[in-house]
Amino acid sequence: MFRRKTLEDLKGNARLPRGPVREAFRQLLKNKAGVVGGLFIISLVIISFFPDSLIISKIFGVDIKQWIAPYPYAKVSFRNRDLPPGSPGYLLGSDYLGRDVLSRTLYGTRISLAVAVVASTVSLLIGLTYGVISGFARTGVDNVMMRFVDFLYGFPIIIFIILLQAYFKAVSRRGGVGLTAVLTDIDKAMGGLFFVFIALGLLNWIGMARLARGQTLSVKQKEFIEAARASGASNLRIVFRHILPNIIGPCIVAETLAIPGYILTEAFLSFIGLGVTPPTPSWGLMISETYQAMRVAPWECLVPGAALTLTTLSFNFLGDGLRDALDPRMRGTT
Secondary structure (H helix, E strand, C coil): CCCCCCHHHHHHHCCCCCCHHHHHHHHHHHCHHHHHHHHHHHHHHHHHHCCCCCCCCCCCCCCHHHHHCCCCCCCCCCCCCCCCCCECCECCCECCCCCEHHHHHHHHHHHHHHHHHHHHHHHHHHHHHHHHHHHHCCHHHHHHHHHHHHHHHCCCHHHHHHHHHHHHHHHHHHCCCCHHHHHHHHHHHCCCHHHHHHHHHHHCCHHHHHHHHHHHHHHCCCHHHHHHHHCCCCHHHHHHHHHHHHHHHHHHHHHHHHHHHHHHHHHHHHHCCCCCCCCCCCHHHHHHHHHHHCCCCCHHHHHHHHHHHHHHHHHHHHHHHHHHHHCHHHCCCC
């Protein structure tokens, strides 16, 4: 008589296979650069949620009477406003208005992470939806949709974003009625970020749309898609149960690698005065306000510049690690 093998027998004789998510996480942990980048990003997220508990001074204005009582270390020097790093109460020094550079840099983390999350989410959702529909639809619909994407590719994206931001800033200064007034109020409440989100989200999805379309065209020719059709599965079931789970990995990796571009674009817009509204602390705005004083007060520019560099590098390292973890063909090639 043959006895059926139980789960205990299988555990004793062979290791049970890992699930895809667990295996991808295990591969990600093997990538030291990806782990370091992920830990740095997690620390930025914690800082962005709890900046008040990590700083020792406020970031707006120089009213010392209002600051001293609740913030004993928020000292402002009117005789020498540019305090060097290591000054009492200013670990990384102060800027030309006496504001704590460390405090403003930590608050600037919120801006960069907000841009990273919103821009990547909008790009992923719009591009993935558009690309899957185009790749799964008939040839005629696919051609029309992709010709529209090709038409958008003809626009110089950065110049288009600059023109949009210039228009939005003009509308914000002039004011308006109806929908324009509502959008302007939302932008003012968000410190100038709302129009940045609109400008970044209008065209940055076209690359994701092309990637999603190519992945959909590749997957829909597989045998399991034909088997699903033969079993009577509807188009929606095929898309959501068979195509999306097989293409979401490369799309997430591509979007993670695109996040540094979004952060640098926001920093560039703030640098030229078309980003966030002062005195909202943004790394690009901080660099724009202080780069002319590099010879006399280099810390005012170097601190936000270092934060911007480390953040973009961390997202690049994490994106490389996710690519190795989610694509078995890429493991060990980077």
